[in-house]
Each structure stands twice: as C-alpha cells, then as structure tokens.
Amino acid sequence: MAAHRTMAAFFDPAGTRYGVPTWPWRMAPPHLLTRRQLAARGLRPGGQTIAGQVLWRSRRYNAPGGVRAAYLYDVRLALPKRTASPAQRAALAKALKARRVCPECGADAGYVLPRRSGVCLDCADAWEIAS
Template sequence: MSRPRFWDPEGRRFGGIPTYPWRMAPAGLLTRRQLRARGLRPGGQDVAAQVMWRSRFGGTRPAYLYRLALAKPVGPMTPARAAALAKANQARRTCPACGRDAGYVLPAHLGTCLLCADSTALAA
C-alpha cells in the first residue's frame, strides 16, 4: 500500500514544514479557522505543520496548522474594536463613484456599485 501524495511528516519535500494529506493531520494541530471556532488564536506561534490537497482548478493548496496547546484566547470585543470594525465594513460598502451605501460589499473587480458599473458599461 502506497502512502498518500502529501504525506511528509518530517518536512523534507514541502518547504521544510511537516505536511499531511487532507483530513490526516495529527490531533492537536488545528487551522486558524478551527482555532477561531474554539475561541482561540495562534498567539504568535510559528506554523507547526500544513495540510495540502490538490485544487480542483489545478495545482495544490495548503492550510497551515498551529499547536492547540500553544493557542491563546481571542481578546474580547471592546466598544472601540466594534466601532473600528463597523467603520471598516461601511467603507467596503460605500461606492467611490456615487458615494452611496450600496447595502453590500462592493465587488473588488468592479471597484464601484453595480449601478455605477452598469452605467459605465452602457456609456462605453
């Protein structure tokens, strides 16, 4: 029986980082998203390992893993942090062309709201 393609627990083949196939990482190693779901953050620790898989669009994709034992709790949401987050989200919804709140995050590839993008396309 052969080993999976991305099996490299010693870190010899993939950039010096221990690498595991999708869903085969050892217990105690979690991604940022998995840590966040538990109310934790990496807390300044280095990447401990990675999970790699083949992308459906070709190539490979990594997900970095951190040690659960070294993770720290996420700081509480303070009023100042909530205000800064609201201000940042407001900026992502405000169209630079017409200046109105679009009610959704503006598409990065357009850079404007859909109405302004449509009017620009019709004028061209």
C-alpha cells in the same frame, strides 16, 4: 489507486522531504489545526510558528503543480481570540456605514455600494437612463 500514491507522497511526519511535517488530507494529528479550525474554537495561533502542513492535489484555483496546502498550528499553544474594544467596534460600524451611504442621494442603500459606480443602484439606473 492514484489516491494511495498521493497519500504516500504527502506523508512526511518527520519533515525530511518538505522541510516541515506534512500529512495528506484528513490525516494530521488531532492536536494540529488550521487557522479556521482554531477560529471556530475561539482561538488564534498567537505567534507560534507553523507546526505542520496538509497537502492535497486540486485542479481548482490554479495551484502550483496542482497541489494545495493548509498550514497547521498546535492547539495546545494557541491563545484565546482578542476581542475588539468598544471604540474599535464603533469605528468599524462607522466605516461600514460609510460604505453603504450613497454620495449622490445621501441615502443608506442597505448594502455595500458597488465600487464600479460608487453610487447606489437607483442613482446608477437614473444616470444610465439620462445618458
């Protein structure tokens, strides 16, 4: 019974109550998608303004008032995702590799080094044993 009241509370396709067209969970029109849904189709919002939102009640994540929101964008106005240039890909690979190389032993740990210690786990263990 409470679910029906929640759905009615969040059903505002004209946007008079919330200032932007609003729908309950899974009730938005099919041409309106979230950023993640656009990304799954290889698209991005492309600078368009928010076309609507989906609201739902949640006890997780300490949402204000227990209500969470997902913003919607019109798929018809979306643009294809941009692709990184070879130079950008090379710079990213270099930065990611730097996060894996231990400054103590110089080895590529094969994982991103913990920020807490800043060294690989082997060096961190050796330091703990020596202390």
